[in-house]
Amino acid sequence: MERCEEWVTAAPVPPLRPFIERYCGYRLTGFPPAVHRGLPSRHMTFIVSIGDDIDVVAQTDPAQPPQHYGCVLSGLQASSALISHSGDQEGVAVELTPLGSRALFGMPAGELWNVSVELGDVVGATGRELWERLQTTVGWENRFAVCDAVLGRLAGDGAPAPELRFAWETVVASRGEVSVRDLADESGWSRQHLARRFRSEFGLSPKLAARVVRFERAQQMLRRSPPFVSIAQVAAACGYYDQAHLNRDFVALAGCTPTELLAGDVPSVQDSRGGAGASSLHERNHHDNDNDPLAVPHLP
Numbered sequence: 069m070e071r072c073e074e075w076v077t078a079a080p081v082p083p084l085r086p087f088i089e090r091y092c093g094y095r096l097t098g099f100p101p102a103v104h105r106g107l108p109s110r111h112m113t114f115i116v117s118i119g120d121d122i123d124v125v126a127q128t129d130p131a132q133p134p135q136h137y138g139c140v141l142s143g144l145q146a147s148s149a150l151i152s153h154s155g156d157q158e159g160v161a162v163e164l165t166p167l168g169s170r171a172l173f174g175m176p177a178g179e180l181w182n183v184s185v186e187l188g189d190v191v192g193a194t195g196r197e198l199w200e201r202l203q204t205t206v207g208w209e210n211r212f213a214v215c216d217a218v219l220g221r222l223a224g225d226g227a228p229a230p231e232l233r234f235a236w237e238t239v240v241a242s243r244g245e246v247s248v249r250d251l252a253d254e255s256g257w258s259r260q261h262l263a264r265r266f267r268s269e270f271g272l273s274p275k276l277a278a279r280v281v282r283f284e285r286a287q288q289m290l291r292r293s294p295p296f297v298s299i300a301q302v303a304a305a306c307g308y309y310d311q312a313h314l315n316r317d318f319v320a321l322a323g324c325t326p327t328e329l330l331a332g333d334v335p336s337v338q339d340s341r342g343g344a345g346a347s348s349l350h351e352r353n354h355h356d357n358d359n360d361p362l363a364v365p366h367l368p
Contacts (some may be wrong), residue, residue: 110323141185178268
């Protein structure tokens with residue numbers, strides 16, 4: 069079977085935009101069965117499968133056993149999960165900011181740190197409804213409308229403290245290059261108080277959050293850059309001291325070197341613009357690079 073990649077992105081309805089950056093519909097067929105890595109990201113993992121379950125064969129927390137999920141929800145993470153697939157994958161990934169966890173699930177993102185759950189186990193029948201309706205809905209526009217309708221019923225008024233919202237948004241906007249000292253000074257909290265409250269809300273420290281954001285930008289840049297752009301150039305562009313520093317972070321956060329990651333993975337849901345050779349790519353409400361804090365810069 070010929071390989072085919074389809075990626076469709078859309079913004080949610082306005083009431084959900086404070087919590088969800090966008091939806092990404094994906095359909096990959098004709099790939100060989102394999103295991104790919106679920107990587108640390110600035111988004112919580114929130115993926116609704118269409119068809120086969122999501123088969124997590126190694127969780128980010130080794131103490132959590134492998135599991136199948138129809139609709140997987142995870143907090144932030146600082147290590148990779150391993151997901152097995154048959155070669156064909158289809159579903160909707162919801163790019164959920166941890167700032168939206170309280171509003172949608174009634175809990176801080178920190179309560180889901182480094183753990184994966186079935187959405188229905190968190191929100192009950194509404195989570196099961198989302199999965200069930202997407203199995204029988206045809207067309208990406210219609211599928212995104214289902215997400216809007218179901219998730220819109222979950223949305224409430226919960227929100228982190230303004231100082232924590234500021235700190236998280238600053239880490240992301242700085243592309244992971246802000247110092248904890250500057251974060252504390254600008255928030256008006258001491259470094260110790262900020263670190264304690266940040267970890268309680270999001271599950272990780274401000275310093276580790278910055279590493280995750282920087283790593284995410286680097287691995288996306290490596291996937292999208294032309295072949296003549298070196299790993300050392302990407303390291304410099306992303307604020308690493310040198311290529312060795314980037315390599316160490318990749319081993320710590322992805323469990324492998326950049327070269328191993330690029331050589332061993334199929335196109336990733338986390339890189340929702342798709343890989344080179346995609347047979348189709350459609351975007352509704354396209355996000356321009358000027359508005360994307362992790363947009364890939366133009367390298368010489």
